[in-house]
Amino acid sequence: METNERLDLVRSDRWIAFDRANIVLNRLTSLMEMPRQSRMPGLMVYGSSGIGKTMIAKRMESLYPTQYEADIGVTQTPILLLQAPPAPDERRFYQHILASIGAPMWGRHTVSELEVRALSHLRDMDLKMIMIDEVHNLLAGSYREQRRFLNMLRFLANDLSASLVVFGVNEAVDAIRGDEQLARRLDEHFLPLxxxxxxxxxxxxxxxxxxxxxxxxxxxxxxxxxxxxxxxxxxxxxxxxxxxxxxxxxxxxxxxxxxxxxxxxxxxxxxxxxxxxxxxxxxx
Known part of the structure; x- marks a missing residue:
């Protein structure tokens, strides 16, 4: 390999496996392999900024890529990785979901309309896991807005019988724990310095x-x-x-x-x- 190629390899944003990350990936893989049930368990991964949460989330997504089943004409997406909006805004979040899966809705629509459209597409995708990165962004909203946003996440996971996985900094933990029903469903994994x-x-x-x-x-x-x-x-x-x-x-x-x-x-x-x-x- 030539020097420039080696330098490009070092500089590239590639996955380098290490023990701590593999432990989280193994936990996420166990969730993916779990049979569907009405209340799927989930996971909250948290730690300081820069500790590796997003890197792990992207790696997990890459292990379960979208596949097109030509014989039945269906696109299956096992994992949907989303970034939480800058504030706990349900409308913006549903719009983000639709844009991420290539089904944006133009014009003015109610939150209910966006919800129905998003759920319809997600069911067709045979989704098994929803991963929300930067979930601490919900702290930018009021207590009431935070509760509504967390209720929405719990509703999505319930309706789709999918595991919910959230990634955030330490400060987001108390907000998640504030929703007792959601907290009971999400196991916790702390990534220390x-x-x-x-x-x-x-x-x-x-x-x-x-x-x-x-x-x-x-x-x-x-x-x-x-x-x-x-x-x-x-x-x-x-x-x-x-x-x-x-x-x-x-x-x-x-x-x-x-x-x-x-x-x-x-x-x-x-x-x-x-x-x-x-x-x-x-x-x-």
């Missing part, structure tokens, strides 16, 4: 291996703690840092990530924008 432990070490090893460098990279414990401190344990920042180090290793011909490179690396995000505390790097 990375810590100085063997799990984080395995993550770094997995990422470096995916960079396909020509020489092995054997980082010291101090370097691992430096990466953890610079990124604050946020998955997206860990990925960004390791990719940047890999690109530099390829461009310089070093073909490995060294302790010196880790110590010299400067984060591309401004220090004043860090939303989480920087973890200290112990002196040796």
């Amino acid at each position: 990375w810590e100085d432990d063997i799990e984080f070490s395995r993550l770094i090893q997995t990422l470096i291996a995916a960079m396909q460098l020509e020489r092995g990279s054997s980082l010291s414990v101090h370097s691992l703690r430096t990466i953890l401190g610079m990124t604050g344990g946020v998955t997206s920042r860990v990925f960004t840092m390791v990719k940047a180090l890999a690109i530099d290793a390829i461009e310089t011909g070093e073909e490995r990530i060294t302790d010196e490179a880790v110590q010299a690396w400067q984060p591309i995000w401004a220090k004043h924008s860090w939303s989480i505390r920087r973890q200290p790097v112990p002196a040796f």
